[in-house]
Amino acid sequence: MKNTMKLFLAAAALAAAFGTAHAEDKPTIEIMSSWTSGGEAAALNVIKTEFEKRGGVWKDSSIAGIVAGDAPGAKQGVIGLAAADFVNQSLMNPIADVAAAGKWADALPKSIYDLISYNGEVYLAPTGAHGESWVFYSKEAFEKAGIGDEPKSWDEFFAGLDKLKAAGIVPVAWGGQPWQQSKVFNMILLSQVGIEGFVKIYVDKDKGEASVEGVKKTLEILGKLRGYVDDGAAGRNWNDATAMVITGKAGVQFMGDWAKGEFTVAGKEAGKDYGCMIAPESSGMVYIADSIWFPKTGNAETDKAQKLLAEVVMDPAVQLEFSVKKGSVPMRSDVDKSKLDVCAQKGLELMTAGSIVPDQAIVLTPQQVGLLDDFVDEYWSSGSQDAASGAESFFAIFE
Amino acid sequence: MHTKRKRNFSVTLALLPTWFAAVVIYIGTMFWSIRLSFTDSTLFPSSNYVGFAQYVKLFHSAKWLASLQNVLIFGVLYVSSCLVLGFLLAAALDRKIRFESAFRSIFLYPYAMSFVVTGLIWQWMLNPTLGIQASVRSLGWETFVLDWVVNRNMAIYALVLAGVWQGAGLVMVIALAGMRGIEAEQWKAARIDGIPVWRIYVSIILPQLGPALAAAGMLLAMGVIKTYDIVVAMTNGGPGNSTEVPAKFIMDNLFGRQNLGLATAGATMLVLGVILAVAPFRYAMYMRNNRAKGAA
Numbered sequence: 001m002k003n004t005m006k007l008f009l010a011a012a013a014l015a016a017a018f019g020t021a022h023a024e025d026k027p028t029i030e031i032m033s034s035w036t037s038g039g040e041a042a043a044l045n046v047i048k049t050e051f052e053k054r055g056g057v058w059k060d061s062s063i064a065g066i067v068a069g070d071a072p073g074a075k076q077g078v079i080g081l082a083a084a085d086f087v088n089q090s091l092m093n094p095i096a097d098v099a100a101a102g103k104w105a106d107a108l109p110k111s112i113y114d115l116i117s118y119n120g121e122v123y124l125a126p127t128g129a130h131g132e133s134w135v136f137y138s139k140e141a142f143e144k145a146g147i148g149d150e151p152k153s154w155d156e157f158f159a160g161l162d163k164l165k166a167a168g169i170v171p172v173a174w175g176g177q178p179w180q181q182s183k184v185f186n187m188i189l190l191s192q193v194g195i196e197g198f199v200k201i202y203v204d205k206d207k208g209e210a211s212v213e214g215v216k217k218t219l220e221i222l223g224k225l226r227g228y229v230d231d232g233a234a235g236r237n238w239n240d241a242t243a244m245v246i247t248g249k250a251g252v253q254f255m256g257d258w259a260k261g262e263f264t265v266a267g268k269e270a271g272k273d274y275g276c277m278i279a280p281e282s283s284g285m286v287y288i289a290d291s292i293w294f295p296k297t298g299n300a301e302t303d304k305a306q307k308l309l310a311e312v313v314m315d316p317a318v319q320l321e322f323s324v325k326k327g328s329v330p331m332r333s334d335v336d337k338s339k340l341d342v343c344a345q346k347g348l349e350l351m352t353a354g355s356i357v358p359d360q361a362i363v364l365t366p367q368q369v370g371l372l373d374d375f376v377d378e379y380w381s382s383g384s385q386d387a388a389s390g391a392e393s394f395f396a397i398f399e
Numbered sequence: 400m401h402t403k404r405k406r407n408f409s410v411t412l413a414l415l416p417t418w419f420a421a422v423v424i425y426i427g428t429m430f431w432s433i434r435l436s437f438t439d440s441t442l443f444p445s446s447n448y449v450g451f452a453q454y455v456k457l458f459h460s461a462k463w464l465a466s467l468q469n470v471l472i473f474g475v476l477y478v479s480s481c482l483v484l485g486f487l488l489a490a491a492l493d494r495k496i497r498f499e500s501a502f503r504s505i506f507l508y509p510y511a512m513s514f515v516v517t518g519l520i521w522q523w524m525l526n527p528t529l530g531i532q533a534s535v536r537s538l539g540w541e542t543f544v545l546d547w548v549v550n551r552n553m554a555i556y557a558l559v560l561a562g563v564w565q566g567a568g569l570v571m572v573i574a575l576a577g578m579r580g581i582e583a584e585q586w587k588a589a590r591i592d593g594i595p596v597w598r599i600y601v602s603i604i605l606p607q608l609g610p611a612l613a614a615a616g617m618l619l620a621m622g623v624i625k626t627y628d629i630v631v632a633m634t635n636g637g638p639g640n641s642t643e644v645p646a647k648f649i650m651d652n653l654f655g656r657q658n659l660g661l662a663t664a665g666a667t668m669l670v671l672g673v674i675l676a677v678a679p680f681r682y683a684m685y686m687r688n689n690r691a692k693g694a695a
Binding site for chain 2: 085086089176177178230231232233234235365366367369370374377378380381382
């Protein structure tokens with residue numbers, strides 16, 4: 001009874017973050033994913049095609065199945081703390097044997113390998129890493145506004161935004177949803193406190209003077225951005241914001257590198273039609289890493305299909321093709337980098353140099369992630385100028 | 400006597416599943432939720448009791464407090480506007496106008512739509528860059544502003560507007576049915592006395608519609624407590640906390656934020672609120688029935 005309850009709750013929880021595998025002759029996997037925009041869907045399709053080529057049957061999961069209490073055979077999710085609760089309740093299947101056979105420990109950076117392992121066993125199959133400190137800009141808009149070089153400091157950046165405004169272009173394509181706003185907050189924070197400071201705040205929950213000062217400065221910059229967004233920003237989807245940059249209606253967008261997928265689908269080329277820069281004054285970038293989770297279904301056929309899927313996901317060719325389509329950076333360090341676009345190569349450089357900090361979803365509990373979203377959203381939409389009391393509420397998240 | 404007992408038995412048997420559902424599913428899960436609200440459960444239920452800690456957290460949460468205020472504003476305005484507008488529409492249709500059934504269908508039509516559809520329609524119409532504002536501006540009125548869904552101070556009224564658009568038709572139908580049940584003699588008598596039409600509606604018709612309007616009001620009020628889908632479709636609680644409602648707060652914490660303890664504490668407060676609001680009303684009804692029986 002208790003286990004059934006747990007399974008049901010897990011299935012319901014999965015449904016909110018976003019069926020049944022029928023026993024057939026072929027290994028069948030039912031997968032739940034929130035990847036629906038153009039670039040995301042194309043990337044997922046890479047995995048699907050290869051999975052089917054190797055004899056698997058692929059089914060997109062339906063919410064109806066999950067509500068009925070059937071856990072899907074696979075789910076897309078981030079690596080790190082988010083999956084910990086599921087693993088600790090033994091609701092997930094380990095894929096340690098696949099990882100050992102494929103020598104994942106050698107193919108992946110150690111930090112990533114650690115984040116997909118729980119209690120010493122590998123549970124998740126990583127698909128790709130995303131840099132989240134990106135500012136994408138329309139070259140056409142920059143030209144029209146007369147902005148030559150990429151701004152190096154926030155002062156230069158705001159001067160550029162003023163020019164865009166004067167040219168009648170929406171300076172910032174703002175996605176007014178809490179999770180997007182938190183990402184902007186984080187990239188500014190990183191630019192203000194540096195890599196060590198960022199880790200100190202989010203991992204050690206440090207409240208020292210330097211941390212508080214950094215958050216204050218971050219909030220000031222964030223507050224200043226309010227003057228550069230258009231009326232329709234509240235609640236806007238990220239891909240709608242990207243479309244504004246693609247069409248040249250807006251100048252810049254703060255977003256993770258999955259936005260490149262949208263540019264690619266629209267036939268735009270990185271470095272030619274649009275530019276990508278790390279947020280001004282940043283010494284590194286925030287990253288998030290996606291993976292496939294394998295919930296326990298108690299069905300031996302599904303277990304087999306899960307292992308096949310794990311193999312497919314980590315296949316070098318699939319890793320590369322997936323990243324090209326989705327705009328991410330492959331997790332394997334042994335893939336051919338020349339096929340990646342200029343932005344991904346920039347990101348890969350930072351990653352190899354270790355100049356990266358984890359996204360809040362990797363290091364905070366889901367409760368804290370929610371509180372961070374609340375905090376940033378409230379600060380942004382209230383129009384508050386009081387960075388000092390804002391910083392106080394920020395540190396209250398960790399209590 | 401024998402047949403009576405037999406009938407009672409079969410009735411009891413037939414009601415058994417309902418009883419089971421009521422006791423186990425409704426009341427059982429309710430107590431289970433209340434129990435969880437005293438634990439530190441996150442994604443999974445735990446048995447680690449923490450007293451009233453979740454409640455303390457709940458009432459320190461700006462989001463929860465905002466959601467209570469919002470649901471109060473929304474509830475009062477939504478129910479009262481629906482009743483007033485619905486009554487006025489019913490009175491207008493009651494005047495034996497032409498194409499009455501066509502108008503009736505048109506006014507009731509929104510009620511056939513789900514809150515999600517209603518929310519999306521109004522979100523688009525009130526969005527400053529897509530909807531009415533953009534259209535009016537493109538016609539030449541450059542300073543026209545209608546940005547309710549993205550304006551912190553107006554977003555909650557945008558919800559009321561959409562809700563009333565959807566719900567007024569229901570009140571209209573109920574009120575109209577009530578009006579048609581009123582004897583024509585009363586109209587004739589009032590006419591002979593030379594009472595103006597509006598006065599007849601206010602002083603003669605309205606008091607007789609009491610039970611019908613009370614029923615309609617009750618239906619709408621229950622909808623207010625459950626308000627969730629229209630908010631998600633229209634504003635998703637934003638901008639900021641300005642349209643957050645308790646049901647959404649609970650759902651967010653239950654699933655997205657994996658915070659069972661806090662979510663069940665919120666749900667318990669909601670149930671408590673409903674009981675406190677309904678109890679005096681039920682008590683008054685009970686007393687009145689007793690008095691009525693005593694008089695008879």
